[in-house]
Amino acid sequence: xxxxxxxxxxxxxxxxxxxxxxxxxxxxxxxxxxxxxxxxxxxxxxxxxxxxxxxxxxxxxxxxxxxxxxxxxxxxxxxxxxxxxxxxxxxxxxxxxxxxxxxxxxxxxxxxxxxxxxxxxxxxxxxxxxxxxxxxxxxxxxxxxxxxxxxxxxxxxxxxxxxxxxxxxxxxxxxxxxxxxxxxxxxxxxxxxxxxxxxxxxxxxxxxxxxxxxxxxxxxxxxxxxxxxxxxxxxxxxxxxxxxxxxxxxxxxxxxxxxxxxxxxxxxxxxxxxxxxxxxxxxxxxxxxxx
Numbered sequence: 001x002x003x004x005x006x007x008x009x010x011x012x013x014x015x016x017x018x019x020x021x022x023x024x025x026x027x028x029x030x031x032x033x034x035x036x037x038x039x040x041x042x043x044x045x046x047x048x049x050x051x052x053x054x055x056x057x058x059x060x061x062x063x064x065x066x067x068x069x070x071x072x073x074x075x076x077x078x079x080x081x082x083x084x085x086x087x088x089x090x091x092x093x094x095x096x097x098x099x100x101x102x103x104x105x106x107x108x109x110x111x112x113x114x115x116x117x118x119x120x121x122x123x124x125x126x127x128x129x130x131x132x133x134x135x136x137x138x139x140x141x142x143x144x145x146x147x148x149x150x151x152x153x154x155x156x157x158x159x160x161x162x163x164x165x166x167x168x169x170x171x172x173x174x175x176x177x178x179x180x181x182x183x184x185x186x187x188x189x190x191x192x193x194x195x196x197x198x199x200x201x202x203x204x205x206x207x208x209x210x211x212x213x214x215x216x217x218x219x220x221x222x223x224x225x226x227x228x229x230x231x232x233x234x235x236x237x238x239x240x241x242x243x244x245x246x247x248x249x250x251x252x253x254x255x256x257x258x259x260x261x262x263x264x265x266x267x268x269x270x271x272x273x274x275x276x277x278x279x280x281x282x283x284x285x286x287x288x289x290x291x
Contacts, residue, residue: 004074004160007038007209007220008205008206009209009210010205010206011033011045011047012047012258013026014264015265019269021060021064023060029263034072037213038073038209044062044078047206047254049269050105055090058078065077075100077099079094080106084123091132103133103135104132114148117149118149129158132161133162134161137166137188150179151178154183161183163186164187167188172185172187176200185201185202186204189204192239193219210254211257212290215237218234219231222234240286248275248283249272249273255274257287
């Protein structure tokens with residue numbers, strides 16, 4: 001498989017009122033994003049509300065995404081658990097379904113040591129034959145990945161990428177210098193993607209790309225071609241969307257935005273709440289400004 005790069009929207013998990021996955025809506029969303037030029041899709045990221053879904057619902061989301069994509073772009077399936085054996089089971093299941101890579105998150109209840117964190121990701125990578133993207137998000141994780149841990153993990157032949165949502169671009173540069181070509185770095189929307197691309201990033205995996213896929217791809221192409229002035233113009237135009245995400249619940253914001261765009265993705269999983277009427281109108285204005 002060619003090296004992953006570009007814009008990977010974190011897919012929402014469209015749900016009916018009874019909690020079942022709305023597979024037709026998810027398939028339509030996949031087609032829409034691919035038609036807009038995205039470079040891959042990532043089901044069961046944070047925007048996909050993985051922490052709120054049963055294992056069977058997660059599997060339906062991944063299976064539906066892979067079927068809808070039909071090999072047109074890579075699919076990176078999200079795996080998350082507090083228990084290593086469960087995470088390994090998820091990863092092997094998604095590989096059998098046809099996922100091209102695994103995005104692995106460590107959830108934690110009790111504290112875990114650096115050695116235990118390394119073991120968690122290593123066991124997942126040992127269990128599959130596809131690339132592993134390690135994901136760190138200190139805003140939501142009890143156990144963050146230190147630079148020393150990331151450097152050790154980068155030595156594994158299948159741990160090939162990092163998705164970093166620390167908001168610290170200097171940390172990303174340190175990771176790139178420590179790990180070199182062993183570890184490709186993807187940013188989050190909480191970074192300024194143009195800055196991450198400038199220092200050597202491969203792209204970004206983020207929820208807002210679901211709402212502005214064409215504009216996100218345009219920004220990426222400017223960066224890749226070294227058209228930095230045009231890239232920053234595109235970045236500034238997209239930044240109001242990131243500001244909305246910073247104020248509102250992540251899944252609620254993306255799901256509301258997709259509803260505005262005609263996708264019946266349902267409400268965020270309770271106890272999360274949908275956007276208020278005022279917030280919904282504010283998001284409408286932001287999206288209108290992007291068109």
